[in-house]
Amino acid sequence: xxxxxxxxxxxxxxxxxRDGDAAAIAAVLRAHAEGDYARRVDAKxxxxxxxxxxAREVNRAAEKADERGSEIAARMEAVRVGLDEAIDAxxxxxxxxxxxxxxxxxxxxxxxxxLIAGVGQVMETLKRFVKEIREAALQLSSSSxxxxxxxxxxxxxxxxxxxxxHETTATMEELKGASHQIAENAQMVASIAEQTLSATRQxxxxxxxxxxxxxxxxxxxxxxxxxxxxxSRRVERIGTxxxxxxxxxxxxxxxxxxxxxxxxxxxxxxxxxxxxxxEMRRLAENVMESTxxxxxxxxxxxxxxxxxKEASDGNKRMAAEGERLGGAAMASVTGILTGAQGxxxxxxxxxxxxxxxxxxxxxxVQSMGEIEEVTRQAQAxxxxxxxxxxxxxxLAERLAAMVQRFKVE
Amino acid sequence: xxDVHELVLFQLGARVFAAxxxxxxxxxxxxxxxxxEAVGETALGRPWDPRRGLVVKxxxxxxxxxxxxxxxxxxxxxSDFQPLPRFVSDVLPTGAxxxxxxxxxxxxxxxxxxxxxxxxxxxxxxxxxxTRHA
Numbered sequence: 001x002x003x004x005x006x007x008x009x010x011x012x013x014x015x016x017x018r019d020g021d022a023a024a025i026a027a028v029l030r031a032h033a034e035g036d037y038a039r040r041v042d043a044k045x046x047x048x049x050x051x052x053x054x055a056r057e058v059n060r061a062a063e064k065a066d067e068r069g070s071e072i073a074a075r076m077e078a079v080r081v082g083l084d085e086a087i088d089a090x091x092x093x094x095x096x097x098x099x100x101x102x103x104x105x106x107x108x109x110x111x112x113x114x115l116i117a118g119v120g121q122v123m124e125t126l127k128r129f130v131k132e133i134r135e136a137a138l139q140l141s142s143s144s145x146x147x148x149x150x151x152x153x154x155x156x157x158x159x160x161x162x163x164x165x166h167e168t169t170a171t172m173e174e175l176k177g178a179s180h181q182i183a184e185n186a187q188m189v190a191s192i193a194e195q196t197l198s199a200t201r202q203x204x205x206x207x208x209x210x211x212x213x214x215x216x217x218x219x220x221x222x223x224x225x226x227x228x229x230x231x232s233r234r235v236e237r238i239g240t241x242x243x244x245x246x247x248x249x250x251x252x253x254x255x256x257x258x259x260x261x262x263x264x265x266x267x268x269x270x271x272x273x274x275x276x277x278x279e280m281r282r283l284a285e286n287v288m289e290s291t292x293x294x295x296x297x298x299x300x301x302x303x304x305x306x307x308x309k310e311a312s313d314g315n316k317r318m319a320a321e322g323e324r325l326g327g328a329a330m331a332s333v334t335g336i337l338t339g340a341q342g343x344x345x346x347x348x349x350x351x352x353x354x355x356x357x358x359x360x361x362x363x364x365v366q367s368m369g370e371i372e373e374v375t376r377q378a379q380a381x382x383x384x385x386x387x388x389x390x391x392x393x394x395l396a397e398r399l400a401a402m403v404q405r406f407k408v409e
Numbered sequence: 410x411x412d413v414h415e416l417v418l419f420q421l422g423a424r425v426f427a428a429x430x431x432x433x434x435x436x437x438x439x440x441x442x443x444x445x446e447a448v449g450e451t452a453l454g455r456p457w458d459p460r461r462g463l464v465v466k467x468x469x470x471x472x473x474x475x476x477x478x479x480x481x482x483x484x485x486x487x488s489d490f491q492p493l494p495r496f497v498s499d500v501l502p503t504g505a506x507x508x509x510x511x512x513x514x515x516x517x518x519x520x521x522x523x524x525x526x527x528x529x530x531x532x533x534x535x536x537x538x539x540t541r542h543a
Contacts, residue, residue, distance in 0.1 A: 250438070254461070257436045260482045264415035264430040274482070281481065 021046040025055055028062070037066040075109065082112040086119050097406035099127045130406040137403045141396035148389040151382065158382040162375045169368040172361065179354065179361040186354040190347035197340040204333045211326035218319035225312045232305045235298055242294045249287035256281030412487050416510065416519065418480040419463060422454050425517060427510055428463065430482055432522045437462035437473055448529045449475045452503030453520065467523040467530075474526055485510050490519070503528060 024041055031039035040062060041055035085105045093099060102120060105112060256277045263274030415430035439460050447462065449455055451474065459475035466472075492508040493501075505525035509516045 250460075254436060254438050257461075257479050257481070261417065261430055261433060261436060264482050264484075278481070 018048045018051065021048050021051040021055075025051060025058060028055075028058060032058075032062055032065070037062050037069060075111065078109045079111050081106070082109060082115065086112075086115055089119065093123065093126070099123055099130060100407045100409055126406075127408045130403060130408050134400070134403040134406075134408075137396060137400040141393065141400050144389060144393040144396040148386070148393045151386040151389040155379070155382040155386045158375070158379045162372070162379045165368065165372045165375045169365070169372050172365045172368050176358075176361045176365045179358040183351070183354040183358045186347065186351040190344070190351040193340065193344040193347040197337070197344045200333060200337045200340045204330070204337055207326055207329050207333055211323060211330065214319050214322040214326055218316060218323065221312050221315035221319055225309065225316065228305055228309050228312055232302070232309075235301050235305065239295070239298045242291050242298065246288060246291040246295070249284045249291060252284035253281055253288065256284055413484050414487065414490065414510075416483050416485050416512075417463065418483055418512070418517070419461070419476045420478045420480060421456055421476050424453075425480065426453065427483075427485075427512065427517045427519045428522045429519070432465055434464045434466055434471060436479055437464050446471055446473050447475055448472050448526050451525050451529050452505060453525065463522060465522040465526055467526040472526040472530075474522060483512060485512065491516075 024046070028039045028041045040059045043052045043055035043059065046052040046055055082105045102123070105116060259277030260274050260281060263270035263272075263277055266273065416427040417430050417433050417436075418425060418427050420426075439462075446464075449459065456475050456477045458477055461476050461479045462473035463476060463479070464471050464473045489511045490508055491510070493506060498504075498506070503525065505521045505528060507519045507521045509518050511517075
């Protein structure tokens with residue numbers, strides 16, 4: 001008799017012995033144990049009734065097992081179809097991104113209920129995730145756009161800042177050079193002021209020496225004046241004496257002339273007398289000639305004395321004027337000395353201040369260089385941030401586009 | 410006149426004249442012109458600085474001719490005396506010039522002192538009325 005599945009069932013038809021019957025039953029059981037539930041024991045062929053009953057029970061068990069296997073196969077088929085539908089739905093979900101519907105299977109099997117429920121829960125979870133991701137993607141896109149705008153603005157600001165810092169650094173470099181120049185000039189001014197002060201002190205000493213010399217000149221002029229007065233008086237006395245001598249010489253000359261005249265009148269007798277008179281007259285003329293020379297000399301001495309007196313008076317006036325001018329010069333030099341001292345002190349202070357300014361300017365220049373370097377790095381970082389922001393915005397857009405593919409409503 | 414003549418040389422103004430020593434009674438010292446016997450202005454001119462006077466006797470009185478100086482006395486041989494040329498004595502305003510003598514090869518006028526002094530007196534006849542030759 002063919003089985004439900006059409007398979008051929010072997011039956012033992014030949015009566016056998018009891019051992020043979022048992023062996024036949026055992027063979028069928030071994031087949032069942034191996035999963036071949038189509039095998040049956042031919043109970044009619046068995047001699048032993050007990051074994052025949054056993055065989056019938058074995059066959060009925062085989063029938064039951066076979067029926068149960070068919071049921072299980074049917075259910076397995078239904079589950080397979082349900083799984084295929086669920087997988088198709090999941091594939092469609094993944095491929096098409098459509099999460100708007102619910103999973104409905106053509107096969108209804110209680111076994112698939114947890115699966116359907118799980119898939120539905122997964123889809124709901126995915127919907128929620130997709131919604132949240134979509135919102136997050138939108139927010140991310142918006143935020144990344146804002147970040148990009150901010151980064152771009154920051155980059156522009158950083159560039160402007162870098163430009164300003166560069167210009168400031170260049171200006172500070174110029175200021176540094178100017179500070180150097182100012183410091184050198186201040187040092188030169190201080191040196192010149194010191195030289196001026198030293199020269200003014202020398203000038204003060206020179207004026208003091210000049211005034212002392214003027215005082216000596218004035219005293220000497222007074223002494224010379226007194227000496228000239230004495231000399232003039234003595235010359236006058238000499239002149240008086242010379243006048244007397246001249247008068248005597250003139251009278252001697254007159255006497256000699258008269259003597260010579262008388263000698264001449266006396267003729268040959270008076271020749272000797274005439275010779276003596278002539279000699280006397282020659283002597284008198286010599287005296288008069290000498291007195292004339294003395295008078296000339298006295299006249300020259302008077303003129304010289306007068307000139308010396310005038311020169312002495314001039315020296316006294318010049319000395320007094322020199323003392324007055326020296327006093328004025330001393331007063332001026334004292335003022336100049338005070339001013340030069342103040343100038344020297346101020347120049348020294350300016351020199352110190354300019355040195356400090358130069359040092360401070362150099363420090364500022366150094367700091368500006370460091371700031372410029374930091375700003376350059378910040379500019380590079382800002383540029384990188386802008387690039388990263390742009391990349392982030394693109395990624396956000398891509399994410400939004402990808403999430404947009406999922407339909408959830 | 411002997412072979413040698415003694416002459417008194419005197420200076421009147423810028424010129425040097427000679428006079429016979431015999432005509433000079435003495436030589437006086439400085440005199441003032443207003444003194445009665447002094448004679449300043451003559452036909453020979455006026456002295457610049459009358460430091461000497463030649464005292465002569467004229468018209469019975471002593472008169473002193475004021476001169477600038479007496480240079481001395483000199484013995485001159487007769488041969489060195491020369492009379493004035495006629496045409497010269499005719500044109501001269503005075504008759505007191507007796508001639509000239511060569512003194513050291515320089516012609517020097519010889520003056521007749523008494524005549525010169527008389528010509529200068531008030532009421533004198535004039536220089537040409539009486540001429541005296543050496």
